[in-house]
Every structure is written in structure tokens, then in C-alpha cells.
Amino acid sequence: MSNHPTYNILHLLETPGIGVVKTNTILSGLDADFAQKDLRPLLSAKQYEEFIATEEKAREDWEKLAEMNVATVSILDEQYPEVLRNRLQKNAPPLLMVLGNLGLLRKLSASFCGSRKASEKGLATATDCADQLAREGINIVSGYAAGVDMATHRAALACGGTTTLVLCEGILHFTIKRHLKELWNWEKVAVVSEFLPSIPWNVKNAMQRNKTICALSSSMILIESSSRGGSIEAGRSCLKMGVPLFAPVYEGMPETALGNRELLRQGAKELYKNNATNRANMTSVFRTILHPAETFRQKTPTNKTYQIDKSDAQLSLFERGAKFKEGQK
Numbered sequence: 001m002s003n004h005p006t007y008n009i010l011h012l013l014e015t016p017g018i019g020v021v022k023t024n025t026i027l028s029g030l031d032a033d034f035a036q037k038d039l040r041p042l043l044s045a046k047q048y049e050e051f052i053a054t055e056e057k058a059r060e061d062w063e064k065l066a067e068m069n070v071a072t073v074s075i076l077d078e079q080y081p082e083v084l085r086n087r088l089q090k091n092a093p094p095l096l097m098v099l100g101n102l103g104l105l106r107k108l109s110a111s112f113c114g115s116r117k118a119s120e121k122g123l124a125t126a127t128d129c130a131d132q133l134a135r136e137g138i139n140i141v142s143g144y145a146a147g148v149d150m151a152t153h154r155a156a157l158a159c160g161g162t163t164t165l166v167l168c169e170g171i172l173h174f175t176i177k178r179h180l181k182e183l184w185n186w187e188k189v190a191v192v193s194e195f196l197p198s199i200p201w202n203v204k205n206a207m208q209r210n211k212t213i214c215a216l217s218s219s220m221i222l223i224e225s226s227s228r229g230g231s232i233e234a235g236r237s238c239l240k241m242g243v244p245l246f247a248p249v250y251e252g253m254p255e256t257a258l259g260n261r262e263l264l265r266q267g268a269k270e271l272y273k274n275n276a277t278n279r280a281n282m283t284s285v286f287r288t289i290l291h292p293a294e295t296f297r298q299k300t301p302t303n304k305t306y307q308i309d310k311s312d313a314q315l316s317l318f319e320r321g322a323k324f325k326e327g328q329k
Contacts, residue, residue: 010062073095114223116148135159170195172198206230214241225257231259236263
């Protein structure tokens with residue numbers, strides 16, 4: 001077992017004084033077949049001493065992961081999401097622990113973040129947006145918290161779509177919450193943790209988890225963010241990474257939801273309602289997902305939006321090649 005590369009990465013992360021950045025620095029000089037013996041020249045005498053001292057704990061966690069059938073994907077593996085490497089760079093999780101469908105890690109995805117105590121209108125908006133995306137085959141990524149996260153995971157599964165749950169604690173703490181039990185399908189779900197298997201929830205990890213959610217996504221929709229806390233920081237992380245961010249503002253939003261307006265001033269795009277369907281107009285979201293090379297910050301006229309060519313209305317979004325025409329909002 002000690003010669004298994006992924007086990008050795010877990011062992012490194014279990015070692016006091018060797019965090020994510022140090023682990024990635026060490027791994028940058030190794031290939032995917034490295035073994036424990038290869039690490040000694042890369043560690044100080046103190047670090048190597050700590051590394052040896054934590055072997056029992058690492059072995060216990062490794063065995064628990066095997067008992068739960070948890071897949072481990074290291075930053076050296078081909079299955080590792082390239083977007084995480086590119087966007088988080090030295091802060092990318094060296095090891096992902098995954099339950100469910102591993103293929104969802106590399107699937108085209110949109111993410112959601114927002115208030116745990118979103119209003120009824122906010123939850124309805126989140127559900128509507130996630131439903132429209134999931135029906136077009138786009139994976140829904142969120143953080144498995146109450147409120148907006150749970151609404152979007154549920155919307156994706158309810159329409160037969162897929163969803164990725166990104167945890168802010170170790171994967172050994174994972175249980176299927178009652179809101180999703182009747183919809184649960186392991187082929188449609190990936191549960192992901194970047195943290196040590198036994199570590200409990202904490203605020204620092206929740207903030208880091210949000211950055212991972214952003215990095216996995218082709219766009220993010222933010223629902224009723226306050227001016228402080230994890231949701232607005234997730235929005236700022238998206239803008240910093242260049243991930244398109246949409247921040248709906250609608251009549252009846254709670255006074256506490258000041259974060260959406262603040263992020264709109266910083267570069268987020270507003271999401272409008274389609275009056276003909278009484279649903280969110282997702283055309284601009286689909287456009288950023290299907291055409292990521294286009295400049296997101298380019299402003300369209302304020303009285304116009306983009307609509308999908310109606311002549312192709314019977315085809316899926318991917319089959320029709322995302323044909324757009326300019327039209328009145």
C-alpha cells in the first residue's frame with residue numbers, strides 16, 4: 001500500500017506542516033508512478049520525521065476510504081479536472097475524494113451559490129435556472145448546503161440531469177440528506193471532497209470549497225448574496241478567475257441581499273426574466289457556457305439580449321450549435 005502514489009499524496013496531506021501548496025510543489029517534480037521512497041530528498045529532516053509519524057493515521061483513513069468505495073483522483077491523474085489545475089494553480093487540491101460518477105468531474109458545468117435562508121422567490125429562481133441548465137445536459141455544481149445549494153441539486157435530479165456536490169468537510173462525514181433521498185441516483189451524482197477524510201466542517205474550508213466550485217464551472221449564478229460571507233466571496237472568486245458570474249436582481253429581493261447588486265457593479269451580469277415564459281432568460285448563460293472564448297465582459301446594448309433561433313427550436317441546444325440572433329428583451 002505504501003507504494004501506491006495516491007496513498008502517498010494522502011499521507012503527505014496528513015503530515016503537519018505540509019499543506020496544499022507544499023504538496024503541489026513536491027508533486028511538480030514527480031510523475032504519477034512515484035513511491036514513498038521518492039519523497040525523502042524533497043522533505044526536510046523534520047518533515048520526513050512527521051511524515052513517518054503520521055503513517056498509521058494515513059493508513060487508517062485510506063482503509064476507510066476503501067470500505068466506502070471512495071475513488072481518489074490526484075492532481076497527477078488524467079481524470080483530474082484540468083480547469084482546477086489551470087484556475088487554482090498551486091492552490092489546486094492535490095487530491096479529490098469522490099463518491100458516485102467520476103465522469104462528472106470533467107463534464108461541462110454551471111454552478112450555484114447563495115443564501116442558506118433564501119426567500120421563496122430566490123429558491124424558485126434557483127430551481128428554475130438549474131432546471132433549464134440540467135435539461136440541456138449541463139451539470140449542476142453546488143455546495144450541498146441548505147437553501148440555494150439544496151434547491152439546485154434537487155432541481156437537477158428532478159428533471160433527470162446530473163449534479164456535483166462539493167463538500168466542505170471530509171468525505172467520511174457524507175450522508176444523503178432527506179431532501180434528495182427519493183431522487184438519488186449514483187449515476188447522476190458526484191460527491192467531491194478535497195479535505196482530509198475525517199475533517200469536520202469549518203468556515204475556512206467552506207470558503208475554500210466555494211473557490212473549488214467556481215473553478216469547476218463554466219459559469220456561476222449567485223442567488224441573494226449578502227454583502228459579507230461565503231456567497232459574495234464565491235462571486236468575487238469567480239470574477240477573479242474570469243468565470244462568468246450572473247447575479248439576478250428581482251422585485252421582492254430581501255434587503256439583506258446586497259451582495260448581488262455589489263457584484264453587478266464589479267463585473268457580474270444581470271439575469272432577466274423572459275416575460276413570454278415567465279421564467280429566467282438563460283440565453284446569455286448558455287452562450288457563455290457554449291462559447292467560453294468569447295469576451296464575457298463585452299457589454300450588449302441595455303435594451304437587447306440574445307435569443308435562440310426559433311427555426312431550430314425543436315433541436316437540443318448542443319444539436320443546434322447554439323445559433324443566436326439579436327432580439328428585443
